[in-house]
Amino acid sequence: MHVETLLLLVLGAVALIVAVRWVADRTGLPAAALLTLTGIAYAYLPGPNVVLDPELVLTLVLPPLLYSAALDSSLTAIRRNLRTVVSLSVLLVTATALLIGVGFALFVAGATLAAGIALGAAVAPPDPVAALAVGRRVGLPPRLVTLIQGEGLLNDATALTILSVAVTAARGDGFSTPAALGQFLVVAAGGVAVGVFVAHAVRPLRRIRRDPLSSNAISLATPFVAYLLAETVHVSGVLAVVVAGLVIGHNNPSWASGASRLQTEAVWRLVAFLLEGVVFLLIGQQLPAVISGLGQYDTGTVVTAASITVGVVLLLRPLWLWLTEHLPQSLHTRLGGEDVAGQDGDPRTVLQRLTGGEIAVLSWAGTRGVISLAAIFTLPLTTETGAPFPDRDLLLFCAFLAVLVTLVGQGLTFAPLVRALGLRADEADQARLRNEARAASVEAGLRRLDELAAEQHDHVDDDAIEAIRSQLQGRLDRYRRRLDVLQGAEGGEVPMSPQYEAALRVRRAVLTAQREELLHWRDVGRLPDEGLRRLERELDHEEGRLPARG
Template sequence: MHLTTVIQFVLLPAVALAIAALARARGWPAPLLLVVAGLAIGLVSARMPGMPSYELDPELVLLVFLPPLLYSAALDSSYLRLREVRRPVGLMSVGLVLFSTAVVGLLVHAMVPDLPLAAAFALGAIVAPPDAVAAVAVARRLGLPRRVITILVGESLFNDATALTAYRVAVAAMVGEGVSLLGAAGQFAYAAGAGLAIGLALAYACGWLLDRLTDVLVGSAISLLIPFVSYLAAEAVHASGVLSVVVVGVFLGHRMNRTGYGMRVVSHSVWKVVDFCLEIVVFGLIGLQLPLILRGLSGQDPWRVAGYAVAVLVAVVVARAVWLVPGAYLPRLLSRRIREREPRPPAAHVAVLGWAGMRGVVSLAAAFGLPDDFPARDLLLFLTFVVVIGTLLVQGLSFPMLIRRLRVSGDQEVYGDNLAEAAAQQAAATAALARLDELTGDGVIETHAEVVDRLRDNAERRAMGAWERLGGGVGPQGEETPSALYRRLRREMLAAEREVLVRMRDERRIDDEVLRRVTRELDFEEATLARD
């Protein structure tokens, strides 16, 4: 086997896995450590003759990495919470992306007058969408308020669709396809509308199929194909594949409780592993691009290029802050309905959102996807790389400190979740006991009283355990064997518990995270009842 193949497919993933394991053990943000390690490895390998280069393949990122990462994030998101923050998410995933595109495009065109405006706008679209993987990882570890995390997740789910569409419009205008402002707006509307329609159609079809599958392995394998099918189906008709994938993921995640317990348990584990593997490879690849990008700048004035890079990096960061402050407060001044429906965002929350603008591999992939004869392609690649590395390291490394300094915390929500979980467990146990009384009302209890007693004790113990975690300290006959009867009745009780929990989620009495946590406990218990 060729040495290059071994390095690319064995050694690099193994090194990335070791670095990620170290970061997890020490509580460090793994994406940032992987970027730094990639930079170091790239610089060392550039000085070693015979070492292969690691040029990022845009098709690999957009077709292999992006769909499953988006789908997994959407699957684990909350449709109800996303619906509550749809206005700020829309302002950031659409308005902020277009604003950043315009700011960066105009700035670069002013600094480099020979660069066509369309090419400058292409760069703006490339660096406009943040990648919230690193920010969300830090936010969850430090316990940020749920609304802030939901806005970050929602922005990262939808902003790629806006940015990639703007990127295609700008590239098309640059290569002479004659795109007008009205035509660009039409492309946006078509890409979004068709992507949404395809996503909804596939979501219903996939939901129908997964509901009827009893083979867990087959269902899990199909779930791995869903993001790729969704993306390619939309891209085949020049619609937004990103939006299609996100719609399918959010839809299926919201109705995941309709599938069997085995599908939920296996699917959760599978996507955790897929996420982990893809993320460590993606962030490791970012740093490895440095030697290749630097080689493309040979012959240019390094100080001038460095000045361009710093100016673009600052513009990206400042544009986000400039947009977020009025975007957070101006609509409240103009609309009474918004004031009544949404809480006033604290200034600390706005500051955290403003600093959570780390860019990622999608920006690099889009830059590498520029045609070889694109004006100033090497310069645009370098500027993109500096923005990605600069935001990841400067904002990413200082993000935890900012959160602590501003004392932004979601501790009250954690207590509220625990209280809501205890109440949900109590309501679910009550429903389970009521279902048990229905099932045993025909005399079964007289024959197998010990079975019913065990079931009743189990339900009561589950409800009492939830309250104790809060610190309160309170709390067919015939040939069917007692063990078979116990399993059958307990499954019926678990179904009754799930029904109550889903209804409480839909009524917004508990959050999706609470639902998933409690449902996972029920799934594990049902798994112990299963027999081959």
């Protein structure tokens, strides 16, 4: 492919991603589903097409996407819901792979158990990108967001490990169940160990180079280092990336400077935006190649194989969630448990079962994505004897169909389902908690200021201390007034008083006037551009602390 053609494809992809995201924002439709449909439409147009390279996806696309999601996740919340996350990301993935494998062996003529399990492993792990994007927009409760997030971070490692074991059996390289189980445990434990090692190895580097650019460069390299190191020692690269991201994200407040965090967050948001867009476009473009290999199968075989795959993907998940919710209390998986203090001061755990509506939402959040396609495309063309890999083209079609049905079908209907069930986060309660935390942090600052004043160092200026105290006290008074308003909030909505909205308009108007004056100074030659950019950055940070416009 010529460089000019490649550049045109890249520019065209970026244009489509931006255009589709604009349509999604205006219509409320999920961008992932729209991009996939756009990719299908493009695939049937004349001109160059892009064929999915599984090694490229697994090595260059998957690590940064997983790392970005892990940085944005909560290690504390995932740890609190670990048993539920493990149930979905390990046990459910394994059950899905085995059930599809058994279904293929029993009902698809000529299919082998190993080939069916390979397909099941590929389609078992949900890709939560589409569901989370919609869920956050419609205000999905934090507990459900945590479960979807945690499952999506850990299930890929399970699926890819099962896939490798199934492919080994299908190729005739020799297979034993104890050896396969041992391999799974070693690969998983090794991936966790590598992830923890990389996370803590990054810490001294970020302390040596605390400037934002160096810190950002280290951050961009981290997922690839974790993945390559893990793959080099033959353990789970996916799990290593996820664990490294969770540990670093959890410790970022103390490991990185404020300027570094601001820039790193912005860069990773851009990386995820572009990579996710390219991934969903790429999914749609694989349809012609997948369909072209079905000519050797009769219609009944294709329908049976597709029905087993899609049926297990759609039906097993809600059944699994329902069964785990109705286990005896002694065996019940802790779902959304929250640590609170008992009357005697000892911590205890409040166990909350999922409601029927929450089970429905979690079931419908199981959209499959590019990992399923990348995994199934890694199937070898031949076995050890040189014979074609059993039913490879049929497996590719079934995997693509599962991805298309869930990504488009569930993706387009996820938001209406959440709204119909009335599952929304209590925004007023979350705003109340944030304001309480803000007030507590300001009170801590005031206490520290009193300590500095009491120390009476010669270099401590009393006027400076009083100015800082007045500023902090003003913030504290504002937070307390806001808390008084939030205490009386009803229906979970955040109340916006006319005085508060008017104050926001005044602050934005003042910032606009400041920017205009700085631009005037630059235009008349009194302020160099370098000075303008520095002062603009100060105003940008101040504006960033204001609530988003409605």
